[in-house]
Amino acid sequence: MITQDPDLGILAARLLFSLQREVFARLAERGHGEVSPRHGAILAYLDAGGVRATELARLSGRHKQIVGRLVDELEALGYVERRPDPADRRAKLVVPTERGLDQQRHADEIIADIERRHAGTIGEPAYAQLRRALMAITGEPAAGQDESGPAPG
Protein backbone atom coordinates (compact mmCIF):
# COMPACT_ATOMS: atom_id res chain seq x y z
CA MET A 1 0.00 0.00 0.00
CA ILE A 2 2.95 2.20 0.57
CA THR A 3 5.32 3.37 -2.07
CA GLN A 4 7.54 0.49 -1.06
CA ASP A 5 5.12 -2.21 -2.17
CA PRO A 6 2.52 -0.51 -4.33
CA ASP A 7 -0.56 -2.50 -5.21
CA LEU A 8 -1.47 -3.30 -8.76
CA GLY A 9 -3.87 -0.38 -8.94
CA ILE A 10 -1.20 2.09 -8.04
CA LEU A 11 1.14 0.59 -10.58
CA ALA A 12 -1.49 0.76 -13.29
CA ALA A 13 -2.38 4.33 -12.39
CA ARG A 14 1.24 5.39 -12.47
CA LEU A 15 1.77 3.72 -15.80
CA LEU A 16 -1.28 5.28 -17.38
CA PHE A 17 -0.94 8.80 -16.09
CA SER A 18 2.77 9.16 -16.56
CA LEU A 19 2.28 8.01 -20.13
CA GLN A 20 -0.58 10.43 -20.66
CA ARG A 21 1.39 13.31 -19.26
CA GLU A 22 4.35 12.69 -21.48
CA VAL A 23 2.39 11.92 -24.63
CA PHE A 24 0.26 15.03 -24.48
CA ALA A 25 3.09 17.28 -23.40
CA ARG A 26 5.13 16.15 -26.39
CA LEU A 27 2.14 16.34 -28.69
CA ALA A 28 1.74 19.96 -27.62
CA GLU A 29 5.33 20.63 -28.70
CA ARG A 30 4.47 19.27 -32.10
CA GLY A 31 1.48 21.46 -32.81
CA HIS A 32 -1.19 19.35 -31.16
CA GLY A 33 -1.63 21.30 -27.97
CA GLU A 34 -5.38 21.56 -28.26
CA VAL A 35 -6.15 17.92 -27.64
CA SER A 36 -6.28 16.85 -24.03
CA PRO A 37 -6.06 13.44 -22.45
CA ARG A 38 -9.84 13.47 -22.45
CA HIS A 39 -9.83 13.21 -26.20
CA GLY A 40 -7.46 10.29 -26.00
CA ALA A 41 -10.33 7.90 -25.55
CA ILE A 42 -11.42 8.80 -29.06
CA LEU A 43 -8.08 9.42 -30.70
CA ALA A 44 -6.72 6.10 -29.53
CA TYR A 45 -9.37 4.20 -31.43
CA LEU A 46 -9.59 6.18 -34.63
CA ASP A 47 -9.12 4.36 -37.86
CA ALA A 48 -8.56 5.80 -41.30
CA GLY A 49 -11.52 3.82 -42.53
CA GLY A 50 -13.85 5.41 -40.02
CA VAL A 51 -15.39 4.10 -36.84
CA ARG A 52 -18.93 4.47 -35.61
CA ALA A 53 -19.59 6.50 -32.50
CA THR A 54 -21.21 3.51 -30.86
CA GLU A 55 -18.15 1.47 -31.51
CA LEU A 56 -15.98 4.22 -30.04
CA ALA A 57 -18.21 4.24 -27.00
CA ARG A 58 -17.87 0.50 -26.62
CA LEU A 59 -14.10 0.53 -27.07
CA SER A 60 -13.48 3.43 -24.76
CA GLY A 61 -16.07 2.40 -22.20
CA ARG A 62 -17.73 5.80 -22.21
CA HIS A 63 -21.33 6.76 -22.68
CA LYS A 64 -22.32 7.55 -26.18
CA GLN A 65 -23.35 11.07 -25.19
CA ILE A 66 -19.82 11.74 -24.01
CA VAL A 67 -18.38 10.25 -27.14
CA GLY A 68 -20.64 12.52 -29.13
CA ARG A 69 -19.38 15.53 -27.28
CA LEU A 70 -15.75 14.55 -27.64
CA VAL A 71 -16.28 14.02 -31.33
CA ASP A 72 -17.89 17.45 -31.50
CA GLU A 73 -14.80 18.97 -29.99
CA LEU A 74 -12.41 17.05 -32.19
CA GLU A 75 -14.46 18.00 -35.20
CA ALA A 76 -14.33 21.67 -34.23
CA LEU A 77 -10.57 21.35 -33.83
CA GLY A 78 -10.27 19.78 -37.25
CA TYR A 79 -9.14 16.33 -36.15
CA VAL A 80 -12.07 14.28 -37.34
CA GLU A 81 -15.12 14.61 -39.50
CA ARG A 82 -18.42 12.82 -39.50
CA ARG A 83 -19.40 11.02 -42.65
CA PRO A 84 -22.58 9.11 -43.28
CA ASP A 85 -22.17 5.38 -42.98
CA PRO A 86 -23.11 3.90 -46.35
CA ALA A 87 -24.10 0.69 -44.65
CA ASP A 88 -26.55 2.24 -42.19
CA ARG A 89 -28.26 5.55 -42.63
CA ARG A 90 -28.72 5.95 -38.91
CA ALA A 91 -25.01 5.76 -38.26
CA LYS A 92 -22.16 8.12 -38.97
CA LEU A 93 -18.54 7.24 -39.36
CA VAL A 94 -15.97 9.21 -37.41
CA VAL A 95 -13.10 9.63 -39.83
CA PRO A 96 -9.76 11.28 -39.03
CA THR A 97 -8.83 14.28 -41.16
CA GLU A 98 -5.30 14.89 -42.36
CA ARG A 99 -4.65 16.68 -39.11
CA GLY A 100 -6.05 13.75 -37.21
CA LEU A 101 -3.79 11.38 -39.09
CA ASP A 102 -0.85 13.65 -38.35
CA GLN A 103 -1.70 13.53 -34.67
CA GLN A 104 -1.92 9.78 -34.84
CA ARG A 105 1.48 9.48 -36.44
CA HIS A 106 3.06 11.75 -33.85
CA ALA A 107 1.36 9.93 -30.99
CA ASP A 108 2.58 6.61 -32.36
CA GLU A 109 6.12 7.94 -32.57
CA ILE A 110 6.02 9.34 -29.07
CA ILE A 111 4.64 6.16 -27.60
CA ALA A 112 7.15 4.09 -29.52
CA ASP A 113 9.88 6.29 -28.12
CA ILE A 114 8.61 5.82 -24.61
CA GLU A 115 8.38 2.09 -25.14
CA ARG A 116 11.97 2.04 -26.39
CA ARG A 117 13.00 3.87 -23.25
CA HIS A 118 11.22 1.33 -21.08
CA ALA A 119 12.78 -1.48 -23.05
CA GLY A 120 16.13 0.11 -22.35
CA THR A 121 15.35 0.24 -18.66
CA ILE A 122 14.39 -3.35 -18.13
CA GLY A 123 15.75 -4.96 -21.26
CA GLU A 124 14.17 -5.76 -24.60
CA PRO A 125 13.06 -9.28 -23.76
CA ALA A 126 11.61 -8.26 -20.43
CA TYR A 127 9.73 -5.43 -22.09
CA ALA A 128 8.39 -7.67 -24.81
CA GLN A 129 7.15 -10.03 -22.15
CA LEU A 130 5.60 -7.17 -20.19
CA ARG A 131 3.64 -6.23 -23.27
CA ARG A 132 2.51 -9.78 -23.87
CA ALA A 133 1.52 -10.15 -20.24
CA LEU A 134 -0.52 -6.97 -20.31
CA MET A 135 -2.31 -8.05 -23.43
CA ALA A 136 -3.06 -11.44 -21.96
CA ILE A 137 -4.38 -9.98 -18.73
CA THR A 138 -6.45 -7.22 -20.24
CA GLY A 139 -8.50 -9.19 -22.65
CA GLU A 140 -11.18 -6.90 -24.00
CA PRO A 141 -11.84 -3.21 -23.66
CA ALA A 142 -12.80 -2.14 -20.19
CA ALA A 143 -16.55 -2.17 -20.13
CA GLY A 144 -17.36 0.29 -17.38
CA GLN A 145 -15.58 3.56 -17.44
CA ASP A 146 -12.42 3.59 -19.42
CA GLU A 147 -10.78 6.81 -18.60
CA SER A 148 -11.27 8.23 -15.22
CA GLY A 149 -11.42 7.62 -11.55
CA PRO A 150 -8.75 7.19 -8.92
CA ALA A 151 -6.65 4.28 -7.97
CA PRO A 152 -8.15 1.58 -5.82
CA GLY A 153 -7.19 1.07 -2.25
Next chain:
Amino acid sequence: MITQDPDLGILAARLLFSLQREVFARLAERGHGEVSPRHGAILAYLDAGGVRATELARLSGRHKQIVGRLVDELEALGYVERRPDPADRRAKLVVPTERGLDQQRHADEIIADIERRHAGTIGEPAYAQLRRALMAITGEPAAGQDESGPAPG
Protein backbone atom coordinates in the same frame (compact mmCIF):
# COMPACT_ATOMS: atom_id res chain seq x y z
CA MET B 1 -4.23 1.67 -32.45
CA ILE B 2 -6.73 -1.04 -33.08
CA THR B 3 -7.79 -3.68 -30.65
CA GLN B 4 -5.49 -6.05 -32.44
CA ASP B 5 -2.31 -4.23 -31.44
CA PRO B 6 -3.28 -1.85 -28.66
CA ASP B 7 -0.80 0.79 -27.67
CA LEU B 8 0.65 0.99 -24.19
CA GLY B 9 -1.85 3.64 -23.17
CA ILE B 10 -4.77 1.43 -24.03
CA LEU B 11 -3.24 -1.46 -22.15
CA ALA B 12 -2.62 0.68 -19.11
CA ALA B 13 -6.15 2.08 -19.22
CA ARG B 14 -7.66 -1.37 -19.50
CA LEU B 15 -5.59 -2.65 -16.64
CA LEU B 16 -6.45 0.24 -14.37
CA PHE B 17 -10.14 0.51 -15.07
CA SER B 18 -10.93 -3.16 -15.10
CA LEU B 19 -9.19 -3.43 -11.76
CA GLN B 20 -11.08 -0.45 -10.38
CA ARG B 21 -14.37 -1.81 -11.53
CA GLU B 22 -13.86 -5.17 -9.93
CA VAL B 23 -12.34 -3.90 -6.71
CA PHE B 24 -15.12 -1.44 -5.99
CA ALA B 25 -17.87 -3.77 -7.07
CA ARG B 26 -16.59 -6.41 -4.70
CA LEU B 27 -16.02 -3.87 -1.94
CA ALA B 28 -19.67 -2.92 -2.31
CA GLU B 29 -20.64 -6.53 -1.70
CA ARG B 30 -18.66 -6.42 1.51
CA GLY B 31 -20.30 -3.40 3.03
CA HIS B 32 -18.14 -0.72 1.47
CA GLY B 33 -20.46 0.47 -1.23
CA GLU B 34 -20.17 4.12 -0.32
CA VAL B 35 -16.60 4.60 -1.42
CA SER B 36 -16.08 5.24 -5.09
CA PRO B 37 -13.00 4.95 -7.28
CA ARG B 38 -12.52 8.66 -6.68
CA HIS B 39 -11.70 7.92 -3.07
CA GLY B 40 -9.18 5.36 -4.15
CA ALA B 41 -6.54 7.99 -4.55
CA ILE B 42 -6.74 8.54 -0.82
CA LEU B 43 -7.54 5.05 0.37
CA ALA B 44 -4.66 3.58 -1.56
CA TYR B 45 -2.15 5.64 0.38
CA LEU B 46 -3.58 5.53 3.88
CA ASP B 47 -1.37 4.32 6.63
CA ALA B 48 -2.31 3.32 10.14
CA GLY B 49 0.21 5.81 11.46
CA GLY B 50 -1.44 8.68 9.63
CA VAL B 51 -0.44 10.62 6.55
CA ARG B 52 -0.52 14.36 5.98
CA ALA B 53 -2.90 15.72 3.42
CA THR B 54 -0.02 17.30 1.54
CA GLU B 55 1.68 13.95 1.34
CA LEU B 56 -1.50 12.36 0.06
CA ALA B 57 -1.71 15.07 -2.57
CA ARG B 58 1.86 14.41 -3.63
CA LEU B 59 1.40 10.65 -3.76
CA SER B 60 -1.87 10.76 -5.63
CA GLY B 61 -0.93 13.62 -7.88
CA ARG B 62 -4.05 15.57 -7.03
CA HIS B 63 -4.45 19.12 -5.89
CA LYS B 64 -4.57 19.62 -2.19
CA GLN B 65 -8.05 21.12 -2.42
CA ILE B 66 -9.30 17.91 -3.94
CA VAL B 67 -7.55 15.83 -1.34
CA GLY B 68 -9.19 17.97 1.30
CA ARG B 69 -12.57 17.35 -0.20
CA LEU B 70 -12.03 13.62 -0.53
CA VAL B 71 -10.88 13.46 3.06
CA ASP B 72 -13.99 15.39 4.06
CA GLU B 73 -16.12 12.78 2.36
CA LEU B 74 -14.21 9.84 3.80
CA GLU B 75 -14.43 11.44 7.21
CA ALA B 76 -18.18 11.86 6.89
CA LEU B 77 -18.43 8.21 5.86
CA GLY B 78 -16.39 7.18 8.86
CA TYR B 79 -13.35 5.88 7.05
CA VAL B 80 -10.77 8.34 8.30
CA GLU B 81 -10.36 10.97 10.92
CA ARG B 82 -8.16 14.04 11.13
CA ARG B 83 -5.79 14.25 14.03
CA PRO B 84 -3.43 17.07 14.79
CA ASP B 85 0.12 16.35 13.80
CA PRO B 86 2.22 16.55 16.96
CA ALA B 87 5.23 17.48 14.90
CA ASP B 88 3.66 20.47 13.16
CA ARG B 89 0.70 22.37 14.43
CA ARG B 90 -0.24 23.50 10.95
CA ALA B 91 -0.61 19.97 9.72
CA LYS B 92 -3.17 17.29 10.37
CA LEU B 93 -2.72 13.59 10.04
CA VAL B 94 -5.28 11.62 8.08
CA VAL B 95 -5.70 8.42 10.07
CA PRO B 96 -7.87 5.47 9.08
CA THR B 97 -10.61 4.51 11.51
CA GLU B 98 -11.50 0.90 12.26
CA ARG B 99 -13.84 1.00 9.29
CA GLY B 100 -11.07 2.40 7.13
CA LEU B 101 -8.76 -0.38 8.21
CA ASP B 102 -11.48 -2.90 7.43
CA GLN B 103 -11.84 -1.44 3.94
CA GLN B 104 -8.11 -1.66 3.49
CA ARG B 105 -8.03 -5.30 4.50
CA HIS B 106 -10.85 -6.14 2.12
CA ALA B 107 -9.29 -4.20 -0.71
CA ASP B 108 -6.00 -5.98 -0.13
CA GLU B 109 -7.74 -9.34 -0.23
CA ILE B 110 -9.62 -8.50 -3.40
CA ILE B 111 -6.55 -7.23 -5.17
CA ALA B 112 -4.58 -10.25 -4.03
CA ASP B 113 -7.32 -12.44 -5.43
CA ILE B 114 -7.22 -10.63 -8.76
CA GLU B 115 -3.47 -10.91 -8.85
CA ARG B 116 -3.71 -14.63 -8.19
CA ARG B 117 -6.13 -14.91 -11.08
CA HIS B 118 -3.73 -13.09 -13.35
CA ALA B 119 -0.89 -15.24 -12.16
CA GLY B 120 -3.01 -18.22 -13.06
CA THR B 121 -3.59 -16.83 -16.52
CA ILE B 122 -0.02 -16.17 -17.50
CA GLY B 123 1.85 -18.23 -14.95
CA GLU B 124 3.33 -17.32 -11.62
CA PRO B 125 6.82 -16.48 -12.85
CA ALA B 126 5.49 -14.37 -15.71
CA TYR B 127 3.24 -12.51 -13.33
CA ALA B 128 6.02 -11.90 -10.86
CA GLN B 129 8.10 -10.51 -13.67
CA LEU B 130 5.21 -8.34 -14.83
CA ARG B 131 5.03 -6.84 -11.38
CA ARG B 132 8.75 -6.23 -11.25
CA ALA B 133 8.69 -4.67 -14.68
CA LEU B 134 5.86 -2.33 -13.77
CA MET B 135 7.65 -1.24 -10.63
CA ALA B 136 10.84 -0.62 -12.54
CA ILE B 137 9.10 1.39 -15.23
CA THR B 138 6.92 3.46 -12.95
CA GLY B 139 9.52 4.82 -10.65
CA GLU B 140 7.85 7.43 -8.49
CA PRO B 141 4.29 8.54 -8.05
CA ALA B 142 2.90 10.27 -11.08
CA ALA B 143 3.57 13.93 -10.57
CA GLY B 144 0.84 15.52 -12.65
CA GLN B 145 -2.59 14.07 -12.27
CA ASP B 146 -2.70 10.64 -10.88
CA GLU B 147 -6.20 9.55 -11.28
CA SER B 148 -8.15 10.86 -14.17
CA GLY B 149 -8.19 11.64 -17.81
CA PRO B 150 -8.64 9.49 -20.86
CA ALA B 151 -6.27 7.21 -22.64
CA PRO B 152 -3.71 8.67 -24.99
CA GLY B 153 -3.97 8.34 -28.72
Next chain:
DNA sequence: TGTGATAGTCACATTTCGGTACTATTGTCG
Protein backbone atom coordinates in the same frame (compact mmCIF):
# COMPACT_ATOMS: atom_id res chain seq x y z
C1' DT C 1 -46.71 -3.79 -42.10
C1' DG C 2 -46.01 -3.35 -37.36
C1' DT C 3 -43.04 -3.81 -33.36
C1' DG C 4 -38.96 -3.68 -30.88
C1' DA C 5 -34.17 -2.45 -31.04
C1' DT C 6 -30.36 0.57 -32.39
C1' DA C 7 -27.60 5.09 -33.86
C1' DG C 8 -27.20 9.47 -32.72
C1' DT C 9 -28.48 13.98 -30.59
C1' DC C 10 -30.56 17.49 -27.38
C1' DA C 11 -31.35 19.47 -22.99
C1' DC C 12 -31.14 19.40 -18.13
C1' DA C 13 -29.28 18.60 -13.46
C1' DT C 14 -25.48 16.98 -10.84
C1' DT C 15 -21.00 16.17 -9.81
C1' DT C 16 -16.26 17.22 -10.02
C1' DC C 17 -12.51 20.03 -10.69
C1' DG C 18 -9.09 24.08 -10.74
C1' DG C 19 -7.64 28.80 -9.40
C1' DT C 20 -7.47 32.60 -6.00
C1' DA C 21 -7.44 34.08 -1.63
C1' DC C 22 -7.00 33.59 3.30
C1' DT C 23 -5.41 32.05 8.21
C1' DA C 24 -2.24 29.69 11.10
C1' DT C 25 2.21 28.07 11.81
C1' DT C 26 6.94 27.13 10.75
C1' DG C 27 11.69 28.00 9.61
C1' DT C 28 15.29 31.16 8.44
C1' DC C 29 18.11 35.02 8.26
C1' DG C 30 19.60 39.38 9.76
Next chain:
DNA sequence: CGACAATAGTACCGAAATGTGACTATCACA
Protein backbone atom coordinates in the same frame (compact mmCIF):
# COMPACT_ATOMS: atom_id res chain seq x y z
C1' DC D 1 14.72 38.53 19.12
C1' DG D 2 11.97 40.19 15.09
C1' DA D 3 10.79 40.37 10.28
C1' DC D 4 9.83 37.72 6.15
C1' DA D 5 9.29 34.07 3.00
C1' DA D 6 7.44 29.46 2.72
C1' DT D 7 4.27 25.74 3.97
C1' DA D 8 -0.23 23.20 5.72
C1' DG D 9 -4.75 23.45 5.32
C1' DT D 10 -9.33 25.51 4.18
C1' DA D 11 -13.11 28.32 1.92
C1' DC D 12 -15.16 30.21 -2.02
C1' DC D 13 -16.47 30.45 -6.70
C1' DG D 14 -16.67 29.80 -11.58
C1' DA D 15 -15.64 26.37 -15.08
C1' DA D 16 -15.49 21.87 -16.79
C1' DA D 17 -16.96 17.22 -17.12
C1' DT D 18 -20.26 13.78 -16.40
C1' DG D 19 -24.76 11.27 -16.12
C1' DT D 20 -29.85 10.77 -17.06
C1' DG D 21 -34.02 10.96 -19.64
C1' DA D 22 -36.23 11.89 -23.64
C1' DC D 23 -36.58 12.26 -28.69
C1' DT D 24 -36.03 11.32 -33.95
C1' DA D 25 -34.59 8.50 -37.63
C1' DT D 26 -33.54 4.10 -39.25
C1' DC D 27 -33.04 -0.77 -39.13
C1' DA D 28 -34.24 -5.83 -38.31
C1' DC D 29 -37.43 -9.18 -37.95
C1' DA D 30 -41.69 -11.43 -37.59
